[in-house]
Amino acid sequence: MDLNTLQEGIRQGQVRALAKGITLVESTLAADQKKAEALLTALMPSTGGALKIGISGIPGVGKSTFIEAFGSFLLNDDTSRRLAVLAVDPSSPIHGGAILGDKTRMEELSVHPRAFIRPSPGGGAAGGISRRARESILLMEAGGYDTIFVETIGVGQSETLVASMVDVFLMLQMPNMGDELQGMKKGILELADIIAINKADGSLKEAAQRAKIEHEQALKLVPAEDKPTPVVLTSAKNKEGLPEIWNELRALVETWKKSGRFEQKRQDQVVQWFERELGEQIQAIAAEHPAYQGLFKEFEAKVRARELAPSVAARTFIKSILNVGQ
Ligand SMILES: Nc1nc2c(ncn2[C@@H]2O[C@H](COP(=O)(O)OP(=O)(O)OP(=O)(O)O)[C@@H](O)[C@H]2O)c(=O)[nH]1
Numbered sequence: 001m002d003l004n005t006l007q008e009g010i011r012q013g014q015v016r017a018l019a020k021g022i023t024l025v026e027s028t029l030a031a032d033q034k035k036a037e038a039l040l041t042a043l044m045p046s047t048g049g050a051l052k053i054g055i056s057g058i059p060g061v062g063k064s065t066f067i068e069a070f071g072s073f074l075l076n077d078d079t080s081r082r083l084a085v086l087a088v089d090p091s092s093p094i095h096g097g098a099i100l101g102d103k104t105r106m107e108e109l110s111v112h113p114r115a116f117i118r119p120s121p122g123g124g125a126a127g128g129i130s131r132r133a134r135e136s137i138l139l140m141e142a143g144g145y146d147t148i149f150v151e152t153i154g155v156g157q158s159e160t161l162v163a164s165m166v167d168v169f170l171m172l173q174m175p176n177m178g179d180e181l182q183g184m185k186k187g188i189l190e191l192a193d194i195i196a197i198n199k200a201d202g203s204l205k206e207a208a209q210r211a212k213i214e215h216e217q218a219l220k221l222v223p224a225e226d227k228p229t230p231v232v233l234t235s236a237k238n239k240e241g242l243p244e245i246w247n248e249l250r251a252l253v254e255t256w257k258k259s260g261r262f263e264q265k266r267q268d269q270v271v272q273w274f275e276r277e278l279g280e281q282i283q284a285i286a287a288e289h290p291a292y293q294g295l296f297k298e299f300e301a302k303v304r305a306r307e308l309a310p311s312v313a314a315r316t317f318i319k320s321i322l323n324v325g326q
């Protein structure tokens with residue numbers, strides 16, 4: 001498929017073209033990288049139209065079940081809606097591990113004509129994962145998906161990573177957290193725009209109600225920008241609490257759009273992405289480009305020999321290749 005066909009196919013919402021495009025931006029081959037850059041540049045004007053929702057929670061909390069239930073709810077709620085699901089899981093070592101394994105939990109979504117599910121690219125450095133995920137999101141937007149779920153496991157830095165690429169961050173919590181909540185890092189709660197206590201059904205219902213109150217109390221200690229983070233009860237299994245979550249979500253987005261915070265956050269995110277890429281790309285190019293490789297190695301050797309502090313070496317190296325003097 002040549003680039004024009006691919007680009008047109010993605011714009012027209014063809015699933016096969018989108019899948020191919022994502023594979024292209026995920027590729028680490030130098031030849032593919034050029035094509036991926038051309039594709040992204042051509043599609044940029046068609047991006048920015050999706051509401052991006054981060055969904056996180058520890059393994060077993062019910063993310064897959066919730067995504068199936070909430071996704072199906074949203075697709076039924078609006079018959080023109082198109083939903084894409086992307087998993088970001090730095091801990092998954094093999095391509096396709098995270099989501100494909102539980103297609104059974106996403107029975108409806110995985111065959112829905114208006115849904116597109118993409119498993120985690122997995123593995124590699126955080127920078128690479130983050131880039132592939134962000135670029136995949138751009139392609140999904142160009143493909144006309146107006147709602148994008150970005151799923152991540154609630155471990156380590158993956159939550160912060162995903163929070164920096166979505167508009168709203170939804171955190172699923174267990175009904176019986178108890179003492180764990182006490183010790184939970186404030187930073188994690190701060191990331192959440194909405195908290196949903198899942199499994200609020202059967203014998204866990206009471207525990208879930210208690211967890212809601214505990215969360216609300218814990219959130220009082222977290223400085224809120226406007227109103228406190230909403231805590232909602234849900235049962236992904238019984239498909240309960242879904243309209244409530246959607247209402248909270250929409251209300252937040254509306255408030256942020258009115259105040260300008262929504263657009264501001266998006267702009268901050270892309271600028272931060274650019275700045276982070278700048279450092280990474282300088283390093284990648286300097287290490288490989290024949291014009292800079294020698295100098296790069298020289299500075300690396302000086303660092304290795306403890307002749308130069310790494311920070312001083314980096315600054316001197318960059319100043320010398322940018323030709324801006326010492
Ligand atoms: N009672 C009850 N069980 C649920 C609910 N949602 C999910 N479960 C169960 O919890 C278990 C884990 O659900 P998953 O959806 O696989 O959870 P996950 O967060 O995707 O887990 P990982 O993919 O391992 O990170 C399964 O046995 C589900 O059937 C719920 O609302 N109520």
Ligand SMILES: [Mg+2]
Pocket residue numbers: 063064065102
């Ligand atoms: Mg899962």
